[in-house]
Amino acid sequence: MGPLYPQELLNPEYNLLIGALIGIGFGFLLEASGFTNTRKLAGVFYGYDATVIKVFFTAALTALIGLFFMHYLGWIDITLTFYPKTFWIPTLIGGAIMGLGFVIGGFCPGTSLSAAASGKVDAMAFIVGVMLGIFGFIFTYDTLWESLRKSGNMGKVNIAQWIGIKEGLFIFLFTVIAIATFWIFQKWQDSWKQKMSEEDINDLGI
Amino acid sequence: MNTKRNKYMNSYVAGFLMGLLIIAAYYFSGEGLGSSGGYRDMAFGAINAISPEYAHSNPFVAPHVSGDHTPTHTWLVYELLGVIFGAILSAALYGRLKFVIGKAPHISNKKRIYLAIAGGILWGIGTQLGRGCTSGLVLSGMAVNSLSGYIGLLAIFGFGFIFAFIFKRLWIKKTN
Structure with a gap:
């Protein structure tokens, strides 16, 4: 029964190898579906490109439904996995900062790495920025961030339980x-497409 | 003109396959797909290599350098190495492997690079404060119905839509 590595059913070297293989698949899919094109990413906010929302929600739904059934059938114990704790205040504020970073920078960390690997110079600049931001955060952690980051701790919270409905219903x-x-x-993208230049449509591949 | 360079995999197929990868990550390793955590581990590794004393004294870094291995020897770092390789593979297959600056046509190269760095800095801070990015916090969080994933989703995209409205001219050219 999974998860294998946390129960010592998989040796550490194989675990890292599996991490690398899953990463290859992830990087491939990000590139193949267009997530390395910064205009397609920004398109989610303006509606001219529906790719991000389709890929993202389909991935979340597939994993959510798959893991739910695997848990139900006893193939995996979700409680033994990386199950994120909820710290609602820093996640809300950090999320707002990331939202601004998304609009200004046109990438997020995962997409920028696959974009930089495929030669996008703007993504390389973005990664430089991410590293500067992380170093800045680390160096100012105890004076600026520590108490905020630890605030709003709710522990491990399942959203369905939190709302008070069955997980299947959620x-x-x-x-x-x-x-x-x-x-x-899709409708939003279709309406944009009618007034876009052929050049833009080709660039976006929509 | 429509060339192979503008061709992308069907979004639903790509999303479905990505979902299977998340399931595999949870099943084999008990991990979610993540990105910013790997960047963070690289930063920890750099700090530990330059000054182990500082790394041990900083309360944010210390828990990650006390083990018997380097801070970069983590599942997420190996996963990110895979991401680089996978992206190169796909870009090569689709004929997209070349140096270019991605941007809206009316934005200058210089402006795009400055904005990319600025946006990156915000992500660097936001991910460490919010405990992850679109992959680890939101996607992998949503996959196990964690409340934090949905808070992250609403915050990143909710505030994203507000900021997108303010900064519309970065992506959409003004039409007459």
Whole structure:
């Protein structure tokens, strides 16, 4: 029963090898689906490109439904995995900072790495920025960030339990919301496409 | 003109395969797909290599350097090495492997690079404060129905839409 490595059913070297192999798949899919094109990423905020929302929500739904059934069938014990604790205040504030960074920088950390690897110079600059930001955070941690980062600790919280509904119902509701979102963003992209230049449409590959 | 360079994999197929990778990451390693955590481990490694004394005295770095291995010997760092290789592979297959600056056409190269660095700095800070990025915090968090993943989703994209409205001219050219 999974997860294998946390239960010592997989030796540490193989675990890292699996990490690298999963990374290869992740990097390949990010590039192949267009996440290395900064204009396609920014398109999620303006509606001219629906790629990000489709890939992102489909990935989340696939994993969510798959892991839910695996847990139900006893193939994996989710409680033994990396299950993030919720610190709502720093995540909300950090998320806002990331949202601004997304609009200004046109990437996020994962997409910038695959973009830089495929030769996007702007992504290389973005990565320099990320490292500067992380070093800056580390050097100012105890004076500026420590108390804020530790605030709002709620422990490990499942959103369905937090709302007070069954997990299966939550997944169903999220699926409905995702499908509605796909439809809205597709319509939005279609309306943009009618007034865009051929050059832009080709650049975005939509 | 439509060349192979503008061709992308179907979004739903790519998303489905990415979802399977997340399941594999949880099943084999008990990890979610992540990115900013790997960047952070690289920073820890650099600091530890330059000044082990400082690394041990900084409360943010110390927990990660006390082990018997280097701070960069982590699942996330190996995963990121894989990401680099996978992206090169895909870009080569699609004929996109070349040095270019991605941007909206009306933005100058210089401006784009400065903005990319500025945006990167914000991500560097935001990820460490918020405990992860779009991959580790949001995507992998949502995959296990963690509340933190949904807070991250709403914060990054919710505030993103507000900031996008303010900074519209960075991506959309003013039309007459």
